[in-house]
Each structure stands twice: as C-alpha cells, then as structure tokens.
Amino acid sequence: MLRVRRAGPACTLTLVLGAVTLFFVGCLSFSEHGFWKKEEAEKPIEPVAVDRLIRVRLMGRRPRPSEELSVTAPYALTDTQSGAQFGEKQPPVSLATVRPAGEAGIEIGEKLIPSGDITLTPSRDAAIVLGDRTYRGTLRIQREADGLVFTNHLDIEAYLKGVLRGELPRYFHIESFKAQCVAARTYALYSKRNKPAGKTFDVYDDEGSQVYKGVAMEDATAVEAVDATHGEVCVYDDGEKEDIFCTYYSSCCGGLSQHVNNVKPNDPPAPPLAGRVACEDCYVAPRYRWEPVKISKAEVTKKLVARYPSIRKIGTVTGLRPRKRTEDGRIISMEIVGSGGQKEVLIGEDFRLSMGGRLVKSTNFAIETTKDAFIFKDGKGFGHGMGLCQYGMETKARRGMDYRRILATYYPGSTVKRIYE
Numbered sequence: 160m161l162r163v164r165r166a167g168p169a170c171t172l173t174l175v176l177g178a179v180t181l182f183f184v185g186c187l188s189f190s191e192h193g194f195w196k197k198e199e200a201e202k203p204i205e206p207v208a209v210d211r212l213i214r215v216r217l218m219g220r221r222p223r224p225s226e227e228l229s230v231t232a233p234y235a236l237t238d239t240q241s242g243a244q245f246g247e248k249q250p251p252v253s254l255a256t257v258r259p260a261g262e263a264g265i266e267i268g269e270k271l272i273p274s275g276d277i278t279l280t281p282s283r284d285a286a287i288v289l290g291d292r293t294y295r296g297t298l299r300i301q302r303e304a305d306g307l308v309f310t311n312h313l314d315i316e317a318y319l320k321g322v323l324r325g326e327l328p329r330y331f332h333i334e335s336f337k338a339q340c341v342a343a344r345t346y347a348l349y350s351k352r353n354k355p356a357g358k359t360f361d362v363y364d365d366e367g368s369q370v371y372k373g374v375a376m377e378d379a380t381a382v383e384a385v386d387a388t389h390g391e392v393c394v395y396d397d398g399e400k401e402d403i404f405c406t407y408y409s410s411c412c413g414g415l416s417q418h419v420n421n422v423k424p425n426d427p428p429a430p431p432l433a434g435r436v437a438c439e440d441c442y443v444a445p446r447y448r449w450e451p452v453k454i455s456k457a458e459v460t461k462k463l464v465a466r467y468p469s470i471r472k473i474g475t476v477t478g479l480r481p482r483k484r485t486e487d488g489r490i491i492s493m494e495i496v497g498s499g500g501q502k503e504v505l506i507g508e509d510f511r512l513s514m515g516g517r518l519v520k521s522t523n524f525a526i527e528t529t530k531d532a533f534i535f536k537d538g539k540g541f542g543h544g545m546g547l548c549q550y551g552m553e554t555k556a557r558r559g560m561d562y563r564r565i566l567a568t569y570y571p572g573s574t575v576k577r578i579y580e
C-alpha cells in the first residue's frame with residue numbers, strides 16, 4: 160500500500176508542506192558576525208490548500224457479487240469517468256440489490272445503468288447505507304472482474320470521526336484519542352499521496368489500513384478528538400524540508416518499538432520510525448504477554464502456501480528458525496525449512512501475518528518444535544511494534560501527558576503541525 164509515487168495531484172501536500180517549510184527555513188540572512196542566521200518570519204503563512212478527499216475501499220479486497228443498498232435522500236447519479244449525469248435527481252431507494260448487469264452495466268434494484276463506473280451523490284450527508292453500514296459523502300461503484308467494488312469518498316475530517324472508535328477502546332483517555340487522531344490523519348494523507356499509479360482508492364476500511372465503519376462509530380469522544388486536532392498532522396524536518404511520514408501504530412509494543420525497515424524494507428527510513436523507543440507503559444495491555452499458541456506443521460504449511468504459493472515446493476514445513484532478531488527479541492527474518500531440506504526466508508512480520516495476526520500476536524516469541532507441531536511461546540506485545548504504541552499512549556495520557564508530547568515520544572524528532580483550517 161505504500162509504493163512511493165510523487166506525481167500529479169497526489170503531490171499537492173508535499174509541495175505545500177515544502178513551500179511552508181521553505182518559508183520558515185529559507186529566511187536566512189548574513190549577520191554582522193559573518194554567520195548565516197535564521198530570522199523570524201514576519202509575514203503570515205498563506206492558508207494551505209490540501210486535497211482533503213479520502214477514498215476508502217469498502218468491504219474487503221475482493222469484488223462482491225451483489226450488495227444491499229439504500230440511499231435515504233434524493234441523489235445525483237453520474238458516470239464517474241465522464242461526469243455525465245444519468246437523468247434528473249434520482250429518488251431515494253430502500254434495500255435495493257446492486258449488482259453487475261449485462262456486458263458492462265450496473266443494476267440498482269430494477270434500474271439498469273449503462274456504465275460500469277458510477278458515482279452516487281446524495282443531496283443530504285450520511286444518506287448512503289451499504290450492507291448494514293451508513294456512510295457520509297459519496298459512493299463510487301465500479302465493475303471489477305465478475306463483481307462490484309465500492310469506494311466511499313469523503314472529507315478526511317468526517318472519515319476520521321468514523322475511524323477512531325474502530326481503533327481505540329471506548330474507555331481510552333481523550334488525549335489518547337487526540338494522539339490517535341493526528342496519527343490516523345497523517346497515515347491517511349500519506350497513504351493517499353504514496354499510493355501506486357492507477358489505484359482508485361487511498362485506504363482500506365480494515366486493519367490493512369485503518370478500521371473505518373462509517374457513521375455508527377462517531378461517538379462524542381471521537382468527534383471531540385477530531386475537532387480538537389482539526390487539520391493537524393505529524394511532520395519531521397529532514398534538514399531540507401518538512402514532510403509527513405507514514406505514522407504506523409500498533410496495539411502494544413511489548414517494551415520497545417522497532418525500525419520501520421524491519422517490517423517494510425522498501426519504506427523510506429524516516430527518523431521518527433527508527434524504532435528503539437523504550438516503552439514501559441504498555442504493561443496494562445491485555446496482550447502485553449500472551450499465552451502459547453500451538454499450530455500443527457500441516458497447518459503452518461497450509462497457511463504459508465495460501466499466502467506464498469511458491470513455498471509449496473519445499474514440502475511440509477518441518478523447521479522454523481529465526482535468522483535475525485532485534486535486541487529485544489523480535490524476529491526480523493524467519494527461515495522456513497521444508498521436509499526435503501529446502502529453505503525459504505520470510506520477513507518475520509510476514510510470517511506472523513500468514514499464521515494470523517490475531518493468533519500469533521507479535522513477532523516476539525520463542526519456538527518449541529514437537530513431532531507434528533510448532534508452539535509459539537513467551538510471546539510479548541500485540542501488533543507490528545512500529546511507531547505509536549496505543550496502550551503505552553493510554554498510560555501516558557492517564558499520567559497527564561498531552562497528545563503532542565505523546566506523539567513526539569513515539570515518533571522521535573516529529574512535531575504536530577496544522578496544515579489546513
């Protein structure tokens with residue numbers, strides 16, 4: 160999800176942040192002592208124009224054969240590519256089945272639309288009900304393979320109100336919600352900017368990006384946190400420019416965060432993601448230490464092949480050998496030994512996700528091998544351990560730390576900056 164591309168409208172934020180930074184760091188003058196020195200900026204900063212539209216792919220990775228749709232207000236129906244509108248305002252629809260129709264069309268209830276890429280724009284907000292979830296903004300429906308894919312387009316501030324409660328327990332402190340909100344906003348804008356060419360959405364609605372369940376998740380705490388941090392993102396100054404970075408976060412680091420390139424070798428190694436942030440505050444997490452998990456060798460093989468079909472050639476997995484660990488024990492790379500003695504190597508986090516991210520809760524574990532199974536034991540932490548630790552954040556918030564200091568702690572060298580009003 161994070162291939163770097165800096166072209167077209169997606170680079171707006173970079174350019175704008177770059178311009179703002181140049182304004183600050185570019186104000187140098189030659190002093191009477193012969194040294195270049197910084198002068199205070201005198202002119203007000205120009206308002207920043209950021210493309211705030213976020214496009215969220217709904218309902219998983221695969222096209223759906225059909226889905227149930229209601230639109231509870233009149234809506235405009237347009238061809239997404241050409242912008243041409245089909246007829247006058249469409250009347251509201253209730254529990255219509257939407258599905259592919261004919262060679263290239265889409266059917267909504269009885270209505271056949273001669274386009275495979277349409278956008279519904281209701282005249283009132285929060286009027287789209289897809290499956291059992293209500294969404295703000297507009298809905299794009301595209302034919303893909305034999306089914307349909309659904310993408311919700313909405314302003315990032317509205318999106319965040321539907322994200323926070325999917326990412327944090329209700330009882331978390333308001334400063335935690337604010338810190339999470341700034342991280343989530345930065346993450347979404349970074350994903351939007353760095354998405355691969357041709358991709359028609361910025362984020363998924365699940366753990367692959369950020370959990371987003373629409374209007375139903377907008378409670379008072381979420382709304383308060385979004386409004387209190389309106390337009391704020393995490394930035395760092397690399398010496399030449401100020402920029403956002405991929406603000407990864409996970410549930411519980413287990414004691415020490417890890418370097419982004421341990422998990423994502425192709426990501427830019429932004430200093431705030433260099434890891435090694437000691438965190439003694441996530442001990443309150445339910446999965447700070449986790450119980451042993453036993454998985455049969457046959458099942459381990461099946462899970463790995465499902466995700467990496469080429470592993471099939473090594474036969475049944477008979478051995479798992481961590482090749483490289485972090486100083487606190489996280490497995491960076493895992494050697495997988497097959498029944499014929501052949502070997503494959505996977506990134507530790509990829510191995511874990513193959514087993515199931517909720518089953519094997521982190522890459523910090525010991526391995527016991529029995530005749531027909533592996534036991535993952537002495538487990539520490541929950542999640543990938545990059546960047547912000549959510550349970551550590553919560554303990555810090557309850558001790559009185561505000562969200563800006565929390566973010567500066569988990570993303571060292573970064574600051575919080577408002578980039579639009």
Ligand SMILES: [Zn+2]
Pocket residue numbers: 411412413414415438439440441548550551
């Ligand atoms: Zn932690």
